[in-house]
Amino acid sequence: MSTFIQRYTARERSNHWIVAIAFILAALSGLALFHPAFFFLVNLFGGGPWARILHPFIGVVMFLFFIAMAVRFWGHNRITPADRQWMKRIGDVVCNRDQGLPEVGKYNAGQKVLFWTMVVSIPVLLLSGIVIWQPWFAPFFPIGLMRLAVVVHALVAWILTLGIVVHIYAAIWVRGTVRAMTRGTVSEAWAKHHHRAWYRQMTGK
Numbered sequence: 001m002s003t004f005i006q007r008y009t010a011r012e013r014s015n016h017w018i019v020a021i022a023f024i025l026a027a028l029s030g031l032a033l034f035h036p037a038f039f040f041l042v043n044l045f046g047g048g049p050w051a052r053i054l055h056p057f058i059g060v061v062m063f064l065f066f067i068a069m070a071v072r073f074w075g076h077n078r079i080t081p082a083d084r085q086w087m088k089r090i091g092d093v094v095c096n097r098d099q100g101l102p103e104v105g106k107y108n109a110g111q112k113v114l115f116w117t118m119v120v121s122i123p124v125l126l127l128s129g130i131v132i133w134q135p136w137f138a139p140f141f142p143i144g145l146m147r148l149a150v151v152v153h154a155l156v157a158w159i160l161t162l163g164i165v166v167h168i169y170a171a172i173w174v175r176g177t178v179r180a181m182t183r184g185t186v187s188e189a190w191a192k193h194h195h196r197a198w199y200r201q202m203t204g205k
């Protein structure tokens, strides 16, 4: 019978899922505004005007809850020399050749890089979004800055979306990971296999 280790508290999980739901809603309403091919998505939000009105508010909710989550997870995402080594051997990681790979702490280098991508891109999305937020803030900014903000907003939104696609894929691909964020626990075998240094720290074994 497998034994389980606590990985996330209920508060951490609620925080994560609020960010995840806000991200999906912001991404869908954003896509609808981005290109006519995705315009049909406005139906999920009560039509074009509502998608346009709700999108920035959803973005602000995502930002605020993301900051709370980032503060919680900050310390576990510092890049170490072992992470650089792990990244150099990413080919072995992907092909499951674990022998000789450095021991991984709570997060591996890939997760950490993604975390810092989120830490940079979400505030950039908020700031560029404020510059183009009609009718509240946009009138205060020169048109040149608004044009730049539109491009930056769309570009960074794509980078973040690609990052989240990788995040979701990895969560599903590494069996036993999703339960960390649903039930809060992972099996000892999972911890030992994927995050051995964290496993030692948690169990003293």
Ligand code: HEM
Pocket: 007, 016, 019, 020, 021, 023, 024, 066, 069, 073, 077, 107, 111, 112, 115, 118, 164, 167, 168, 171, 177, 178, 179, 180, 181
């Ligand atoms: C929508 C579907 C999503 C799924 C299925 C999902 C799943 C997960 C899972 C299973 C973990 C635990 C990984 C582990 O403990 O090793 C996790 C961690 C995390 N997730 Fe998500 N997630 C989703 C969306 C998001 C979004 C939209 C964001 C942020 C914009 C996000 C940010 C994070 C962060 C920061 C962590 C902790 C990892 C770290 O700090 O390096 N997730 N997610």
